[in-house]
Amino acid sequence: MVEIKGVKKYFKNIKAVDGVDLNIAKGEFVALLGPNGAGKTTLVEMVEGIQIPDEGQISITRKTWKENRTELHKMIGISLQETRFMDKINVRETLCLFASFYGKSQTRVDEILHLINLTEKARERVNALSGGQRQRLALGIALINNPILLLLDEPTTGLDPNARREIWSILNKLKQEKTASLILTTHYMEEAENLCDRIVIMDQGKILMQGSLNELLVSNNLKNTLYFNFVEKTDSQYFSDFKMVWKEEAISGKIILNEMNEDIRRFMKIIESKNLNIKDMEIKSANLDDLFILLTGRHLTT
Amino acid sequence: MKQQFRQLFFTHIKEIIREPAVIFWGMAFPLLTAWGLGMAFGEKSEVEKNIIVLKPLQNSQIIQWIEKSDKVNDSVYVSDGFSLTIMDESNAIIQLKRGEASLMIAPGNELTFIYDPANSEAETAKLQFMETLSNGQNKYITQKITVPGNRYIDFLLPGLMGMNIMMSTMWGISYGMIEKRKLKLLRRMIATPMNRSYFLWSLILARFLINVAEMLLLFIFATLLFDFKLQGSVLNIALVFISSNISFAGLAVILSSRTSNTEVGNGLINAIVTPMTVVSGVFFSYHNFPEFAESIIKWLPLTMSIDALRSVFNEGIALSELWLPLTLLNLSGILFFIVGLKIFKWY
Numbered sequence A: 001m002v003e004i005k006g007v008k009k010y011f012k013n014i015k016a017v018d019g020v021d022l023n024i025a026k027g028e029f030v031a032l033l034g035p036n037g038a039g040k041t042t043l044v045e046m047v048e049g050i051q052i053p054d055e056g057q058i059s060i061t062r063k064t065w066k067e068n069r070t071e072l073h074k075m076i077g078i079s080l081q082e083t084r085f086m087d088k089i090n091v092r093e094t095l096c097l098f099a100s101f102y103g104k105s106q107t108r109v110d111e112i113l114h115l116i117n118l119t120e121k122a123r124e125r126v127n128a129l130s131g132g133q134r135q136r137l138a139l140g141i142a143l144i145n146n147p148i149l150l151l152l153d154e155p156t157t158g159l160d161p162n163a164r165r166e167i168w169s170i171l172n173k174l175k176q177e178k179t180a181s182l183i184l185t186t187h188y189m190e191e192a193e194n195l196c197d198r199i200v201i202m203d204q205g206k207i208l209m210q211g212s213l214n215e216l217l218v219s220n221n222l223k224n225t226l227y228f229n230f231v232e233k234t235d236s237q238y239f240s241d242f243k244m245v246w247k248e249e250a251i252s253g254k255i256i257l258n259e260m261n262e263d264i265r266r267f268m269k270i271i272e273s274k275n276l277n278i279k280d281m282e283i284k285s286a287n288l289d290d291l292f293i294l295l296t297g298r299h300l301t302t
Numbered sequence B: 001m002k003q004q005f006r007q008l009f010f011t012h013i014k015e016i017i018r019e020p021a022v023i024f025w026g027m028a029f030p031l032l033t034a035w036g037l038g039m040a041f042g043e044k045s046e047v048e049k050n051i052i053v054l055k056p057l058q059n060s061q062i063i064q065w066i067e068k069s070d071k072v073n074d075s076v077y078v079s080d081g082f083s084l085t086i087m088d089e090s091n092a093i094i095q096l097k098r099g100e101a102s103l104m105i106a107p108g109n110e111l112t113f114i115y116d117p118a119n120s121e122a123e124t125a126k127l128q129f130m131e132t133l134s135n136g137q138n139k140y141i142t143q144k145i146t147v148p149g150n151r152y153i154d155f156l157l158p159g160l161m162g163m164n165i166m167m168s169t170m171w172g173i174s175y176g177m178i179e180k181r182k183l184k185l186l187r188r189m190i191a192t193p194m195n196r197s198y199f200l201w202s203l204i205l206a207r208f209l210i211n212v213a214e215m216l217l218l219f220i221f222a223t224l225l226f227d228f229k230l231q232g233s234v235l236n237i238a239l240v241f242i243s244s245n246i247s248f249a250g251l252a253v254i255l256s257s258r259t260s261n262t263e264v265g266n267g268l269i270n271a272i273v274t275p276m277t278v279v280s281g282v283f284f285s286y287h288n289f290p291e292f293a294e295s296i297i298k299w300l301p302l303t304m305s306i307d308a309l310r311s312v313f314n315e316g317i318a319l320s321e322l323w324l325p326l327t328l329l330n331l332s333g334i335l336f337f338i339v340g341l342k343i344f345k346w347y
């Protein structure tokens, strides 16, 4: 459905996207997961035809932007990172305006209002909407033309957990219909885990790894993470052999347990030999943030 | 396709009329300006002109004048449309500064007038007052000009209309585009099959219709309050109006074709709009400027627009005499529009 081959995009000396290959099947939901500046927006906007790659090719159902611009516009639905709509225009009017670009009728607008659960807010002006409602409106606009490819750039960034879940439930409904493919960018691992069949981890313009959540964790031998908290400041040098990050330098943090027994034994040995006082410690199953730490030594979100 | 244009057009209209400031600046402000200036410079009701006579009063001609006049009190005398007030110099200075009098008569036996020669009102008052001193030997009758289109309000209204078209078009179109670019809405819109030229044309058309409404309102108001009349043909005024709109719309498109920074946009528009408002003869004739300046000023879009509006409203000029300004207004508008569209940045 979507084929991305050897795509690069540089801004002066910044390698925003630095050689990406990615194929997305029909009906597949894919998350581009990565920290700020990973190149997610740049990549997605090249797929949307808004930016042009310096190198490489992108095609959607074998059509390219150069040759089939109008046709592709009709096939895709997008929501950009931080678009604002017209403050003085109400929800319904905004949807009607975008519907008219695709030659869609009022009935479609009503369907969308229902789908994004804004029927009651249809006559409210956009500036009276909450952040979550605005994002739902943006999603509604992306869906108005029944796209076969949906591209959402950080659809839930900055939303509270409830508002985030509402967006997820709309997208999960869509997933069951199996009519559209989705490319979604996010730096929330829960979002990627919750919605997507495949997770593509990006950092510094490159794809680090991809696969389902399970595949990603298993292939890196990642099952558990140790969270610990010392009573007083220790020395971070003691732990320099571990794959870990500090939450508070030399006091609290987590260790990625690649070899659980071996790693815990080593950890306990240090505590004993340096006579450190543990306040509390806990072992949890590993998540994508742990994987990201394992791969880069940094958190996904800061 | 039609649906698309209609939706874009009504969206622009709603954006305009839902902004309360638009109603004020576009509709109420020109009306208030016309009303205020029309009153200030309109016909004055019969009020006596004030002349100050400085103490001590010695001149025999003035003493004679006072003897045959009506006494209001010990220092104020009224006759023949003049009011003479006798006072000392320090009070007189205050009155002069406050603009309550502009003409003084110096103490002494000789009749000496003190006034600013650049003040034509004082000059006129002096001459008229001299007539009343000459014992009616040179009595004459004055008659008001009754030629239509010759009052200050007749001069002012087309100026206000021209200014209003410029302000409304330039601010409206530029702001509408820069703001949408800034919100990344333009970027979002062109990521759909939307027809880009429809977007611009619907914005220009919406602004044009708002301008028509504002101009009609101002015209009706002026007709009712000041008996303002259109001497020329409706067709001619429509042509001048449309050409002015095209000219300013083109300017607006080119000024807002690149920037997404509202401050930069405001600065650019101000840099064009403010000088034209000052020099193009909205409130007073630009013939007061030195000749070399005038030769430039008369080719500015606002000047051409206002001159054409005035000549149709007040002189009823024929279309054959309007072709040059109309052609220039349209040509410049279309040229700016094409160049603006060429360099237009959607995101």
Ligand SMILES: Nc1ncnc2c1ncn2[C@@H]1O[C@H](COP(=O)(O)OP(=O)(O)O)[C@@H](O)[C@H]1O
Pocket (backbone or CB within 6 Å): A011, A014, A015, A016, A017, A034, A035, A036, A037, A038, A039, A040, A041, A042, A043
């Ligand atoms: N128009 C641009 N000009 C210069 N640098 C840019 C531009 N767009 C993105 N970048 C840079 O490219 C990198 C990737 O940005 P982006 O694709 O927005 O990342 P993400 O969406 O993952 O946060 C960042 O370092 C960003 O600063």
Ligand SMILES: [Mg+2]
Pocket (backbone or CB within 6 Å): A040, A041, A042, A081, A153, A154
């Ligand atoms: Mg981004």
